[in-house]
Amino acid sequence: MKKYLLITLVLILLQACVNETLSSRRGIYVTKSNQHALVIGIDKYQHFTNLNGAVNDANLLAQTLRNKNINLPNNRVLLNEQATRKTFMKAWKDMLQAANPG
Numbered sequence: 458m459k460k461y462l463l464i465t466l467v468l469i470l471l472q473a474c475v476n477e478t479l480s481s482r483r484g485i486y487v488t489k490s491n492q493h494a495l496v497i498g499i500d501k502y503q504h505f506t507n508l509n510g511a512v513n514d515a516n517l518l519a520q521t522l523r524n525k526n527i528n529l530p531n532n533r534v535l536l537n538e539q540a541t542r543k544t545f546m547k548a549w550k551d552m553l554q555a556a557n558p559g
Contacts, residue, residue, distance in 0.1 A: 493552045494522050494529045497545070501537045512536050528555065 498515020500508045519534045533548045 491557060492527045493533075493556050494519075494527045495533045495535075495545075495548050495552050496522070496529065497535045497540050499537055499540050 496515050496519045498512040498518075500510070500512045502508075515534065515536060519529055522529050530551075533552060535544055535548060
């Protein structure tokens with residue numbers, strides 16, 4: 458499961474970097490209004506071995522995405538106890554609502 462979360466986060470970051478590179482080559486610049494993200498980092502688990510570094514990685518990823526002008530408000534960065542099913546679903550719906558077609 459840890460591998461899948463890390464792979465997902467890396468793919469999101471890679472997509473953002475590729476989109477920025479392709480857009481800048483075409484003279485199109487990405488704005489905060491057309492790319493969105495949701496970042497989750499959990500170090501503390503109730504029924505699994507705790508991790509070291511997932512929260513730090515999530516914070517670094519969030520900072521990098523924001524530096525790339527990805528729309529990532531604080532309510533879409535869920536860390537440890539904040540990352541409940543309820544807050545995830547709320548953040549996901551917020552992201553979908555904020556996204557524009559295309």
